[in-house]
Amino acid sequence: MTEASDGKRGLGERPQLAVKASKVDSWFAQEVLPLEPALLKFMRRGWRNESDIRDLCQDVYVEVYETAQREIPLSAKAFTFAVARNVLVDRIRREQIVSIEAVADPEVLGISVDEPGPDRTAIARQDLRRLQAALERLPESWRKAVIMRKVEGLSPREIAIRMGVAERTAFLHLASGLAMLADLFQDDLPNAGSKS
């Protein structure tokens, strides 16, 4: 137990990773995770079964991360989509399904591999809107819990009292809320991956 922490962080202060973020971790968060909307789009064009899509993306992430631990690739985008293509082709071979679309080049799908990103403030503004949209789509109790934690800085115990549920339930609302928030944040962008 750390005595210094009081549970409520200052608003401007960013939470620290409990384990010090490695160079690969930061690279992954900054360069690879933002590709997820485009990655989902790519996978959906090649793979019809929606329930496999997140698993396929996860496979891509794992391979990208493991490669980066040896050496960080020069272009995150080019490398990630090269891996995505391999994962997709592997999967199609395994299922013995013939698909022409599946091996389509990302360029063909309007996902430019080396386009310069939009400027940073525009991204930041857009991110916040995306986050808000994702938050609005969470089930009510999950959303309330997330907002109480993030906006009001309440602990799970305080959230539990406010919502009239067990502390454990409040914690579960938070955890499932965050998991779904990540999915919604990364997904369902009409212009995912294409230049705005």
Add this chain to the structure above:
Amino acid sequence: MSEIHADVRTLDVEASAWVIRTDLPEWSEADQAEFENWLNKSARNRVAFLRAHDVWERANRLPALAKPNRGESVRAGWKRLLPFIAGGAALMFAVFASVAGYLYLAQPREAVYVTATGGRETVPLGDGSQIELNTGTVLRVGETGTRRIVKLDKGEAYFSIKHDARRPFQVFAADHVVTDLGTKFEIRSDGASLKVTLLEGRASLETTSAWSKSPPMLLAPGDIAIASPRGISLTKVAAKNLTNELSWRQGTLVFENTTVADAAAELNRYNSRKLIVADEAVGRMKIDASVPTDGVDVFARVAREVIGLHVETHDSEVIISR
């Protein structure tokens, strides 16, 4: 951990749970060791953690969204978010007709199943038993070596249980516990009181409250027990009516000699668009009807065209009067 009933994946919830925990004051060195162990177990875990952590960190900017002026307090900012919370709720019902979260956390192991308004979910348990969740239900499934334990926090569920004398199946709800003795039964709870309907076999019902010393009540098929802090009352019902009670499992509500007010209240459990009976005399009218659980419109049409009532249709409600 075989079945995943979810729009969210088990690993993502697990990773999210770690993100939330690392952010809490009670984080201990033991937690840290356990966490690092989990994190280093596979790149899969690590990547899931980074992904959840990224969004959690972005959410730090939510207060900024709610607070245009620097001078304003966080509380005021929170108030600004309120209409957006309320607005989101309506949207949520449209998007998630049935959200079931299957959650897995370190210790003790417990799975949580949640259905939204209008949702329905079947949960097969590993031992051949099965639970069907009705609309607006929160249910937790856990087990120990000697007992199978379910907690019904709110809502309604139908239990079809494979009896195992060595590992009794128990449902906890509203300060009471139902113990299966080879059974099919249904439990509905609003958190304060509960209703147990026994279809097959036997079960016992007793209070878990420290104040009461009443002995366990043994339930037989056809028994409907209503338990509240004041005590337990028992009714016997014809088998045919029990089928009606359970028609929600087929997505239908069957009303026989039911008042319009009761029928509307029942339909409202399943729909975010509410039926409002604006006239007491209309509310007391008795009807026979079979309506789909999402059949607010069907009900309104019957009220207008068959019974000849006045029906006003709005986005969030349907008002019935004379």
